[in-house]
Amino acid sequence: MSVSFKQVTIYVALLLVGSGVGVWGKRTFFQQTWTSGDRPPFNLPWSQPAKSSLQSEPLVSTQTDTSNFIANAVEKVGPAVVRIDATNEVDSQIPESFRSPLFRRFFGEEMPTDKSIERGTGSGVIISPDGRLITNAHVVSGASTVNVILKDGRTFEGRVVGTDPVTDIAVIKLDTTDLPTVKLGRSDNLVPGQWAIAIGNPLGLDNTVTAGIISATGRSSSQVGAANKRVQFIQTDAAINPGNSGGPLLNDQGEVIGINTAIRPNAQGLGFAIPVETAQRIAEQLFATGRATHPFLGIQMVDLTPTIQEEINQNKQLKVKVTQDKGVLIVRVLDGSPADKAGLQPGDVLQSINNQPVQTSAEVQQQVEASTIGATLDLKVIREGATRIIQVRPGAFPQEEAG
Numbered sequence: 001m002s003v004s005f006k007q008v009t010i011y012v013a014l015l016l017v018g019s020g021v022g023v024w025g026k027r028t029f030f031q032q033t034w035t036s037g038d039r040p041p042f043n044l045p046w047s048q049p050a051k052s053s054l055q056s057e058p059l060v061s062t063q064t065d066t067s068n069f070i071a072n073a074v075e076k077v078g079p080a081v082v083r084i085d086a087t088n089e090v091d092s093q094i095p096e097s098f099r100s101p102l103f104r105r106f107f108g109e110e111m112p113t114d115k116s117i118e119r120g121t122g123s124g125v126i127i128s129p130d131g132r133l134i135t136n137a138h139v140v141s142g143a144s145t146v147n148v149i150l151k152d153g154r155t156f157e158g159r160v161v162g163t164d165p166v167t168d169i170a171v172i173k174l175d176t177t178d179l180p181t182v183k184l185g186r187s188d189n190l191v192p193g194q195w196a197i198a199i200g201n202p203l204g205l206d207n208t209v210t211a212g213i214i215s216a217t218g219r220s221s222s223q224v225g226a227a228n229k230r231v232q233f234i235q236t237d238a239a240i241n242p243g244n245s246g247g248p249l250l251n252d253q254g255e256v257i258g259i260n261t262a263i264r265p266n267a268q269g270l271g272f273a274i275p276v277e278t279a280q281r282i283a284e285q286l287f288a289t290g291r292a293t294h295p296f297l298g299i300q301m302v303d304l305t306p307t308i309q310e311e312i313n314q315n316k317q318l319k320v321k322v323t324q325d326k327g328v329l330i331v332r333v334l335d336g337s338p339a340d341k342a343g344l345q346p347g348d349v350l351q352s353i354n355n356q357p358v359q360t361s362a363e364v365q366q367q368v369e370a371s372t373i374g375a376t377l378d379l380k381v382i383r384e385g386a387t388r389i390i391q392v393r394p395g396a397f398p399q400e401e402a403g
Helices: 005-019 069-080 101-110 276-289 306-314 338-342 361-369
Strands: 081-091 115-128 132-136 145-149 155-164 169-173 195-200 208-219 233-236 248-250 256-261 271-275 299-303 328-333 349-353 377-383 386-392
Touching (some): 115 195, 155 276, 195 233, 306 328
Antiparallel strands (some): 299 328, 377 386
16 A cells, blocks of 8 residues: 555645644654655554553643642641740930939829830741740740740740850740741761752841752851851851741752851841751750750861962961961960960961861861860871871860850
8 A cells, every 4th residue: 555745745734633742652743844755754554543551641730739849848847936025124314314313203104114025036947846945046035925826827836045156056945836847957978059948037027938059068157247156057048047046948849958147137138047957956065954065175277279388387476387378277266275385386387187188177066066175186187297196185165255
């Protein structure tokens, strides 16, 4: 049976019109051309109408599904994200003349008082059904009363169990049970570009959700403008504003990967969060003892580069001669600190801690934070071109310097 080019053209045209789309089975048909007399590059059953395996299935779904992973994550976690209203009584600076009984006689109750009330709002996350919460230390620091409002409208008076200014973590206890909780995830395997979701009460706007990506990990305290903290921050472009502080940063599975902290009010598109591992570790200490401890050496450091090396060697006030252009340079040793007692000196260049190489001050801080107070650390340093091993026993971070 011979088939003309015209018949082939009509048949293929009917096939495409009848199917509505260029789909055959699960493969897309790509329109091809061939000259008259040539066979097409695929075989068709010319004697029988072609029957697609998709004919019994609708080509367009009739169901409408408006959900997405962000909405699913928020639905899962939202009930365990709370608003925290903290109040604090502070002394007012009243001029001495207003304290006169004469003024009080005339102005009565309208006289200014010796006390004024400061109010602040933040966020928090419930981590256990019996009312254990994590938030930021700066949200509740110095608060005389703390009210915790759940998404369902319930309000509880919270008790601040402990705060840690060094990491900006605080914990609160509610006297209740059967509360919704969050699921804690991991932040140590995050990579830039992953989704990030923030929930909180920015600027007093309850239950606000923002989304973005993980912009960077391991941001040091000095890099983000919080030199008095000891945290390797997560950076995100999900909007984090005052009021978000203490709320959760989530991954696309709705797991908490960080505790948001608004530490750069002048930044746009830059948000930071405390890694969940740090928050969990500090929270456990605070609930157990009411305070957190941090290993402490007592040194100030700078990351060496060829440019930094040249600048230091030219600075006569430092009285330091640096022969290395890589590593971590100790520029100051605090008097009476563990580093001072061990014999570390300004000008020493740190190479490793317990045989783990260190190239940045952030890595040194991370190694020290992971150590134990009183345990021995072997520090490999280069001093005036010679390699030395110096043993240091970290002490407890001074609380007065933690703020």
